[in-house]
Amino acid sequence: MYRDVLILYCRAPNAAPTETGMSRLALSDSDKQARDWFVKTTKALGCTVTIDNIGNIFAVRPGRREGPATFAGSHLDTQPSGGRYDGILGILAGIEMLSVLQEHQVETEFPVGVVNWTNEEGARFPISMMSSGVWAEEIALDRAHNTREVGGGTATVKSELERIGYLGSTPASYRSVPLAAHFELHIEQGPILESEKQKVGVVKGVQAYKWFTVNIDGRDAHTGTTPLQSRADAMLLAARLITHTHRLATAHNALASTGILTLSPGSTNTIPGHVSFTLDIRAPADATVEAMEADLKRDFAALAAGKDIGGLLANSTPGKPLSVEWRTDFVSPATIFHPDCIGVVRASAEAVTGDSSLVRDMSSGAGHDSVYASRRCPTSMIFVPSKNGVSHNPEEYTSPEDCALGAEVLLQSVLRYDRM
């Protein structure tokens, strides 16, 4: 029964298992629908629901004794063209946990709960894990509220929370809503479990990452009358800088990615005078991310001034100097989860699979709400395999069986922790 429900949830109606994706940007109309469903469903399962002033929704089922609840948590928002598992699986498995407890009339020692964190993706509002960050008091409420949507729109997190009716009255803070522990079931989003033919990842920590916006200023000019040597071509410089980020990432054994780029004025026959692009840098160690940042700042300035780096300017016509400005949008230092939670997850995974060779320790390449949860309560995560390691893509896929296995590990982890 447990497995059946999950299979149902994880497959879109009338769709082959890998056919569809999700586009449920944070605080959009469809996010409101999913939230309404979450509130209704958890209330029907006997929960008390609290909404805080960053829109986090905490559903709590009472236990034998009073005290902070042990939580399953994740997020219902997705990338603009995301998959059906990233975040969603953790919430659905949490709700499935509540319904199993209810159905079997299980009394837990302390309360247990499920939390849906707002804007984990950072896709529409470019701070990832935003609202677990506010709850942890690591991101200021004001800064989160005033974050604007990408793409030049005027909506802010606060205006959208008001619009969809999810600006709650409870202060967003671990002081107002303390968690006894936080367990998060998530798809791996990478290739390791699949390629090693393993079933469950016991997540011990998360790699470091930093997000930047890089702004280039050159000069608008006519494409047909401006000789190469007279140009301050912001798009050409952006192209060289992005090429360079990849080289440095290779050298540092790190990751560098540009997901958004805008330019102006945006006309076929005008050389763009302005380009702005995002840069997402990641590595297991904070020091590597810092070193990448320092190297890139130095090299971007050199390339903007016309000094060659690594032959990028070879066989090119020297142009006019441009200016490059950096803005830091988001910092997530490397995270190590709590040994108690890691131990609980490992024990549960071995019990559920019945075969410890199907279980491995791993670290996460992606950020998760568990990063911020772990700053204020014992935390760990459970990973299940991602087909071809693909995520942030409609092709994201985890088999119903693997989803159900992960959900069982989640349930057991919460119950084991509750009993501790």
Next chain:
Amino acid sequence: MYRDVLILYCRAPNAAPTETGMSRLALSDSDKQARDWFVKTTKALGCTVTIDNIGNIFAVRPGRREGPATFAGSHLDTQPSGGRYDGILGILAGIEMLSVLQEHQVETEFPVGVVNWTNEEGARFPISMMSSGVWAEEIALDRAHNTREVGGGTATVKSELERIGYLGSTPASYRSVPLAAHFELHIEQGPILESEKQKVGVVKGVQAYKWFTVNIDGRDAHTGTTPLQSRADAMLLAARLITHTHRLATAHNALASTGILTLSPGSTNTIPGHVSFTLDIRAPADATVEAMEADLKRDFAALAAGKDIGGLLANSTPGKPLSVEWRTDFVSPATIFHPDCIGVVRASAEAVTGDSSLVRDMSSGAGHDSVYASRRCPTSMIFVPSKNGVSHNPEEYTSPEDCALGAEVLLQSVLRYDRM
């Protein structure tokens, strides 16, 4: 008096000479205002006005005899953040010509006229010199009508012509509205006249150019969990390709520019699976543009497949192959103007300046409506200096004195040709 009026027109009210720019995209509300003004003003100067079905406006002042008119022509549309001279100067000088003729009750041999061509810039609707091209029957009316605005909007040339009331009933064709000759006064948009301390350019021809849209398909993927070697990063490939276009332009002594780039899905933590960018290639000879195109097609395919070109992939991590597709948006072969018109412009320029060392022959880096006019009637152009060679930029500037000088050369050229 002649000079005073031009000085007035060419300076925005209350603005220092270089302080302001123009944003009058083709067929926008502000284009409608400028058109209304053009129609009203030319009618008040005794002209008959004809509007064709691509929105070209022909104002004709009768002469002693019937027959095709000798025209001054250019365009009133601008770049999204353009200057106050590109196109506009040619129209204002044409109207000033009409008003001088009227004031002094000059009777010309044949009619003379002024034409405002629709969407010369190709900024909003990405075909430059669009409507002189339709008039010349070198661009199909349907194709022009159905051209959509850049940036994902739904407006087409036809829907906007209807909306602003400039979809005329006369067929756009040199057969319906024949021109005896076409003279166009324009700012140089380049640095030569200024740096040579000369005043008037006698334009003998226009360089070749081609516009393309390049579409890259890779795969959306998570920036934090996708190792460099598993990526099909469309933005990284675009960066390499744009870097390469500049190198090839250097090698061919040509120009290559990217003015528009869009990507999807557009999220900081998703590697873009799709990028689309424009490519504007120019060179004096058609053969050079063709050679550039052939080289770039070959090299783009190689780079997309992971084969290195010119060390671009050095110190990089090989990723997955991507696909690259080309679409040709616009072709303007090299143009040579008519010797009669060139002669008339040269004689007029020498007469007006009184010093032949202030006059030089030159060729145009930018396209102009005269390119298409020249396919169907004798044509030439008059250039005046551009400060710092800057154009397609609010800083575009030509001194009032140079504007007036150019206007005198235009007037004399039209009168000389009329008498021929």
